[in-house]
Amino acid sequence: MGITDANSAGFIHGGTVMKLCDEAAGLAAIKHSRCRVVTGGMDRMTFLHPIRIGELVTFAATVNAAWRTSMEVGVRVIAEDPRSGRKRHTATAYLTMVAVEENGRPVPVPALEPETGDEVRREREAQLRRSNRLAERQQIVAERE
Numbered sequence: 001m002g003i004t005d006a007n008s009a010g011f012i013h014g015g016t017v018m019k020l021c022d023e024a025a026g027l028a029a030i031k032h033s034r035c036r037v038v039t040g041g042m043d044r045m046t047f048l049h050p051i052r053i054g055e056l057v058t059f060a061a062t063v064n065a066a067w068r069t070s071m072e073v074g075v076r077v078i079a080e081d082p083r084s085g086r087k088r089h090t091a092t093a094y095l096t097m098v099a100v101e102e103n104g105r106p107v108p109v110p111a112l113e114p115e116t117g118d119e120v121r122r123e124r125e126a127q128l129r130r131s132n133r134l135a136e137r138q139q140i141v142a143e144r145e
Helices: 014-033 117-144
Strands: 037-047 056-066 070-080 087-099
Touching: 014 037, 014 056, 014 070, 014 087, 037 070, 037 117, 056 117, 070 117
Parallel strands: none
Antiparallel strands: 037 087, 056 070, 070 087
């Protein structure tokens, strides 16, 4: 990360990290769906530790669950001090990506087939986050009526 990515304290702007998480999530979703995707939402972005100027940053994105036209992608952000090699988990994000055709209409995505224990756990947790999102949306709509 460079000086243009940082604030006056020498830490990387959260918005810069969020943008890069969105790009990593988009690439993972494109790879899974094999089509164009758009960001439907960011369910959660948790900043654990600051990232400093000069650190190398890795964004690891994984499709956690796939529904009819949308997918949840988890992004893990790792910062590395290039001099010491010390790595830190600095942030985690969960984004909903929607597969779309050329005119922007949603299209079906392939089912996700978890194989490992971690993949099964990530899908189960993604289902819980989705249920919470939908319940919250339903409650808000009901209270507006």
